[in-house]
Amino acid sequence: MVDQTPPLPSIHDFATWEPVLRLLRVGDAEGQASPSVRVAGRIGRHGWSLPLQRRLPSPGRAAQVEDMRDEFEAVKRVQHALADVGVDDISFAAEISPTGKTALRLLGPSPAVEPGIGTPDPGVLILVEGALPEPLRRLPDPVPGAVPAPSADQDLLERTLRERLPDAIGATEAEITAAEARLGVTLPDELKALYQVTRARWEDWGDDYEAAERESMAVGCELFALDDLYIADASSRHCHWEFAAMEAVVTPPDAAVQGLVGSPGWIAFGDNGGGDRLAVDLTPGPRGHTGQIIMIGHEGNVGASLVADSLTDLVMNQRSKRRGGSGGDQPPAVAHVNIRSLPSVEAAAHPGLEVLSIGVWDSAPLSLAPVTELPRLRTLAAYPGTLADPLEIAELTGLEFLEVGPEDWRVLLDAGAVPRSLSAAAIKVHGNQDPLPIVAIANELLALWDRPQIIQTVLEGDLSPMP
Structure with a gap:
């Protein structure tokens, strides 16, 4: 372990940490007979983990922000210091003597460590610079026989959307071409037809929330603006090493959707309102259709579920009756x-x-x-x-x-x-x-x-x- 003299930034100023340490000392002293107090924790710019015993509210009373105000203010002091030096997260350990003399050790950060969650211990050690777990490295398998679903009908799709959204402003050919250049992929015909009816920009609605709601009802999801389309490849689905390494990419022979973390053929175009992304799938599974609509869940690390066989089906509210592959007896x-x-x-x-x-x-x-x-x-x-x-x-x-x-x-x-x-x-x-x-x-x-x-x-x- 390497020791160094504290530099000037405020995160290395003992006074920055005093309120946190005082709270931890009180909590530790109440639960232990030892005169010397040893405490450890982790504080990040967006959360913290401290071994504090929070007092329960009296019966019939809900916990209030005021009940934790001392903790909030103490942590906020450290968080501001982290922001000042551009550090996202830091662990610490301290030994506090009965006289109050304190040795505080700040641990890290290190560019070779992916911080853990809810613990002061080191997280994942990245031993090879830039290394990714195997599921994040996996690309889709080719499915040469995949074709669009019989229900895919860009003319019906466009006609239906124009009836439902008569006042919508559609994207120009130049705007669609620019989107394709940004994404590095040619948009499938159904997706082009959708955005030719509406480019889904907030300014086009004039801050009219009801217009936005009507568009969501017409399409079947919260539609992204054309400028916000993105490729839902593995890099777009952040997952810590310790979790991704515990997953496996498996696509059964009867699967409609490949069991990937992400794919260069998944074009995310909407949200279900709960954080799950809808995407057009251009790299389907062995039993899938090119251009089918899938949902990428925000709580899982791999795979996606089939929603509709085509974008036309999604708009017409015809959800797919097919199910994912079972994997048989493997x-x-x-x-x-x-x-x-x-x-x-x-x-x-x-x-x-x-x-x-x-x-x-x-x-x-x-x-x-x-x-x-x-x-x-x-x-x-x-x-x-x-x-x-x-x-x-x-x-x-x-x-x-x-x-x-x-x-x-x-x-x-x-x-x-x-x-x-x-x-x-x-x-x-x-x-x-x-x-x-x-x-x-x-x-x-x-x-x-x-x-x-x-x-x-x-x-x-x-x-x-x-x-």
Whole structure:
């Protein structure tokens, strides 16, 4: 771990952190008998995670903003300092003596670390610069026989929309050409017909909310302006490494939609009003139609659902009766071994396994021997204490992501057995552990790949004794 003298920006001024530390000291002192207080947390520009015991409101009374005002104001002070130096997120750990003498350690950030969520521990260590998890790298498979649905009818579509939206302002050929140049794709005929009727610009409605509502009813979704069309490829669907690495792209042979994170052939043109995006699909699944309408859910990381066989069907409110592919009897590419799912590593093993997750386990630790020869296994996540022999991990020569506990990483590091195939890694922490030893392990891993370290900046101050 690397120490450095605090620089000038206010995020490195102890006074910036005093209100947060005082709140944490009070909360910790109320719950522990130890005279010395150790606290840790994470604060970002858009959220925070602090180990505070918030008082419940009295019976019959809802919680009020005023109940957390001290916390809000203390955190806002740090958030402003983060914004001043252009930092999105920072973890910290502090030790506060009974006299109030305090050593505060700011942890990071590092360009080689993707911050975790809700924990002061390091997030995902990006061991290879620019590396992406396999699902984000996947492109659509070609489907040579795919054709538009029989229901696709640009003339009917345009005629229907003009009847429903007689006063709408349509896009010119020049505007459509400009949109195609920006997107790098030729718009399909149905989508062109839609925007030739309405370009869906807010200024065209003259701030008339009812006009906007009528357009949504006429089209069947909240239509994006022509200028806001975008390609819903994998990069448009942000997902943290630790979550994306646990997914698998699977498209059954009877699927209408490919099970991708995103596709260069998904043209997003609207929203369902709840954050799910509607797109024209130019790269359908084996049983799909070119130009079908799909919905990209905002809560999932992969795949999309079929909504209508064509844009004409969407406007005519003819939803598709086809369902997604079932996958038949193929074993899953993602397997979960824990007290409620699969009962053993043997039960998870098959040649198509890509992701193995070992969760809470109340029996003897597990051997990885049944999966060491699997050709596609790329992700292993194992809860601390569940592996009989962490050195078996070295036999998994195709791993690109590994998440195990600090003790397991210690075994691998001491034996020089960390898999060199890794692109990213994470340290799974159980309970509220001191983040400083975890950061030390993280820096050892980063050093193996000659990646930037997590810098520890030490600030000292005095909170004075508690009254």
